Amino acid sequence: MAALIELKDVTKEFNGQVVLRGIDLVIEQNEFVTLLGPSGCGKTTTLRIIGGFIDPTSGEVLFDGKDILSVPSHKRPTNTVFQRYALFPHLDVYENVAFGLRVKGANIEQSKAISQLKKEYQETIKKMKNEVKQAKLELRSKGFDKEAYKEEIYKIDGDLYKKIEEVYNEKQEKIHHIKQTNLNKKDFEQLVNNKVTKYLKMVGLEGYERRSVSKLSGGQQQRVAIARALINEPKVLLLDEPLAALDLKLRQEMQYELKELQRSAGITFIFVTHDQEEALTMSDKIVVMNHGEIQQIGTPEDIYNEPINTFVAKFIGESNIIPGIMKDDLLVSFDGVDYVCVDKGFAKNEKVDIVIRPEDIDIVPLGKGILSGVVDSVAFKGVHYEIDVITKDRTFTIHTTDYQKEGTKVDIVFGPEDLHVMEEW
Amino acid sequence: MAKSGNILFKNHNKQKGKRNLRDVLGLPYYIVVLVLILLPFLIMILYAFSSTSDGTFDITFSLSNFGKFFNEKTFINTMIESLYLAALSTIFTLLVGYPLAYFITKLSRRKQVLMIALVTSTMWVNMLLRANALKQIIDMISPSLMGSNFVIILGNVYMFLPFMVLPIYTVLAKLDVSLLESSADLGASSFKTMTKVVIPLSLSGVISGCMMVFLPAATTLVIPKYLGDGKRFMIGNLIENAVIQKHEYGYGAAISIVLGLILLFFMFLLKKTDKYDEVLDYEQ
Numbered sequence: 001m002a003a004l005i006e007l008k009d010v011t012k013e014f015n016g017q018v019v020l021r022g023i024d025l026v027i028e029q030n031e032f033v034t035l036l037g038p039s040g041c042g043k044t045t046t047l048r049i050i051g052g053f054i055d056p057t058s059g060e061v062l063f064d065g066k067d068i069l070s071v072p073s074h075k076r077p078t079n080t081v082f083q084r085y086a087l088f089p090h091l092d093v094y095e096n097v098a099f100g101l102r103v104k105g106a107n108i109e110q111s112k113a114i115s116q117l118k119k120e121y122q123e124t125i126k127k128m129k130n131e132v133k134q135a136k137l138e139l140r141s142k143g144f145d146k147e148a149y150k151e152e153i154y155k156i157d158g159d160l161y162k163k164i165e166e167v168y169n170e171k172q173e174k175i176h177h178i179k180q181t182n183l184n185k186k187d188f189e190q191l192v193n194n195k196v197t198k199y200l201k202m203v204g205l206e207g208y209e210r211r212s213v214s215k216l217s218g219g220q221q222q223r224v225a226i227a228r229a230l231i232n233e234p235k236v237l238l239l240d241e242p243l244a245a246l247d248l249k250l251r252q253e254m255q256y257e258l259k260e261l262q263r264s265a266g267i268t269f270i271f272v273t274h275d276q277e278e279a280l281t282m283s284d285k286i287v288v289m290n291h292g293e294i295q296q297i298g299t300p301e302d303i304y305n306e307p308i309n310t311f312v313a314k315f316i317g318e319s320n321i322i323p324g325i326m327k328d329d330l331l332v333s334f335d336g337v338d339y340v341c342v343d344k345g346f347a348k349n350e351k352v353d354i355v356i357r358p359e360d361i362d363i364v365p366l367g368k369g370i371l372s373g374v375v376d377s378v379a380f381k382g383v384h385y386e387i388d389v390i391t392k393d394r395t396f397t398i399h400t401t402d403y404q405k406e407g408t409k410v411d412i413v414f415g416p417e418d419l420h421v422m423e424e425w
Numbered sequence: 426m427a428k429s430g431n432i433l434f435k436n437h438n439k440q441k442g443k444r445n446l447r448d449v450l451g452l453p454y455y456i457v458v459l460v461l462i463l464l465p466f467l468i469m470i471l472y473a474f475s476s477t478s479d480g481t482f483d484i485t486f487s488l489s490n491f492g493k494f495f496n497e498k499t500f501i502n503t504m505i506e507s508l509y510l511a512a513l514s515t516i517f518t519l520l521v522g523y524p525l526a527y528f529i530t531k532l533s534r535r536k537q538v539l540m541i542a543l544v545t546s547t548m549w550v551n552m553l554l555r556a557n558a559l560k561q562i563i564d565m566i567s568p569s570l571m572g573s574n575f576v577i578i579l580g581n582v583y584m585f586l587p588f589m590v591l592p593i594y595t596v597l598a599k600l601d602v603s604l605l606e607s608s609a610d611l612g613a614s615s616f617k618t619m620t621k622v623v624i625p626l627s628l629s630g631v632i633s634g635c636m637m638v639f640l641p642a643a644t645t646l647v648i649p650k651y652l653g654d655g656k657r658f659m660i661g662n663l664i665e666n667a668v669i670q671k672h673e674y675g676y677g678a679a680i681s682i683v684l685g686l687i688l689l690f691f692m693f694l695l696k697k698t699d700k701y702d703e704v705l706d707y708e709q
Binding site for chain 1: 601603604606607608609610611612613614617621622625626
């Protein structure tokens with residue numbers, strides 16, 4: 001996979017306040033990348049910098065290896081699904097989706113090709129003229145007598161005009177050729193119609209063409225926003241918390257559909273959210289951000305299982321975080337007891353934090369576990385119970401499907417692979 | 426109002442008191458409508474359709490006032506000229522006012538308040554004084570211009586610019602910035618964004634602005650009086666002459682009614698052009 005977008009040391013300040021600090025990020029082709037973090041962490045700012053709505057204070061944004069910071073947003077190969085969709089209230093569903101095609105016009109490719117041809121023509125002419133100039137200079141140095149010199153010059157100039165005429169005719173013919181492929185209005189309408197129908201079908205909104213966008217539900221509006229962004233066939237789709245306004249059921253449905261869309265359309269998605277579950281479900285790669293800095297980049301499994309610091313551990317799911325000491329490779333100590341673990345590579349006796357996920361701890365009858373404690377509180381969470389167990393040194397939060405009565409004396413147990421050791425933060 | 430009233434009416438007695446209170450609160454409004462709008466209107470119609478013009482209330486139905494108006498060519502010409510100048514004035518006010526309103530919305534919040542205060546500041550001065558001031562300035566620069574279409578239109582633009590700027594500004598200021606961003610995002614240059622998003626969405630402001638300028642410009646008394654140099658008469662002046670100098674109340678009323686109907690027709694046309702009316706209703 002090739003790097004499609006590269007952010008190099010991107011920093012953004014608003015009125016002297018730093019909102020992004022030294023962001024380095026590589027996004028590859030066809031990746032589903034999620035920028036995850038609490039509100040105000042700079043994830044939306046990062047997205048808006050890629051989309052071209054704000055300029056970074058310093059740093060580089062490369063697209064296919066080329067700097068795109070000087071490219072205005074309407075010329076970037078990105079399209080955006082905005083947080084509140086930003087559908088045009090004066091246009092119906094059809095016209096909203098068709099907007100991108102219409103502003104580009106019927107014959108964008110042709111006019112691009114023509115302007116390219118004209119540029120090439122100008123360059124060829126310039127080159128030819130330079131050559132002639134050079135030839136004349138050389139002629140002068142050869143020391144012909146006056147008459148012969150004049151004749152030679154005359155010949156060179158004649159050749160030049162002939163050549164220019166040839167090139168000019170060639171160019172005109174090519175332009176004529178291109179212009180013949182120009183679409184007329186009727187054909188363009190047909191093309192627009194085909195494409196709009198295709199994308200409305202893709203998002204499941206056939207038959208809604210003439211609906212006013214203000215009369216659509218949140219989910220439908222969101223689909224229109226996606227179809228509208230996809231119709232331009234962007235290389236990258238930027239999504240700014242597009243599911244935040246939807247209810248849980250619809251949100252889960254859309255999560256699935258977006259993921260499907262990304263797979264089938266082969267587009268790179270950059271997705272901004274503060275919902276860790278959403279990020280874990282959908283992403284190929286998660287970028288956890290806080291206070292304008294990237295905390296960790298990795299696959300959902302990496303981020304969940306091997307959080308790099310306590311912020312990531314706390315933000316991605318719930319966890320028990322315990323300060324301890326790394327006694328040796330594969331041996332960690334907390335609350336005065338040594339435990340075997342699977343982490344290594346720390347300095348001897350380095351102070352560390354240990355994360356134990358609540359679902360990794362099991363409650364067992366008294367005398368059969370590692371630590372003993374008393375059930376302090378029980379909360380029903382739907383799929384599981386959240387149980388707090390007070391042991392001698394601390395309270396452990398445990399997720400389990402088995403009910404325990406408050407005040408029961410129990411033991412808890414966890415294995416070496418459940419201890420995630422991180423540098424102290 | 427009517428709907429909620431109905432619902433309340435169906436409800437308990439307890440809420441009847443509330444309803445009465447609401448009716449009482451509406452009283453000043455009803456009085457204003459009745460005494461200051463409906464009653465004068467009825468009197469005007471009465472005058473227009475009766476043949477008495479000497480002030481005694483000996484009323485007989487007649488269309489003679491209208492007949493007189495439609496038979497007098499100069500009056501009809503004046504009417505057409507007034508409407509023509511009002512239309513031109515509206516167009517020029519729009520050409521000045523729209524960009525002005527647009528650029529004000531691009532300023533910082535504090536500067537916007539300041540600019541709006543500046544734009545409306547001309548309204549703090551009495552209209553007669555302003556017209557007189559403009560007259561003196563033109564007298565100073567080029568007296569030969571007095572009474573020309575240019576000066577009349579200039580006067581109208583000067584007088585009514587705030588009425589154009591304010592409604593357009595209000596609509597533009599409410600315009601969601603993310604719409605402009607999404608337009609750019611979809612590939613529209615700033616010019617295309619202007620023509621395809623900003624102008625369509627501010628059409629309602631443009632239309633109210635045009636009404637606010639066209640109506641007073643069509644019936645203005647002050648502008649031709651001060652800037653007409655005694656040779657320009659507009660429909661407003663004719664009505665004034667008929668009523669105040671010649672005491673032909675019926676005749677004045679008839680002209681007013683004809684003018685009113687024509688203006689009503691123009692308003693109808695203007696309203697028709699606002700195809701996004703419904704959209705903005707919903708937004709509010």
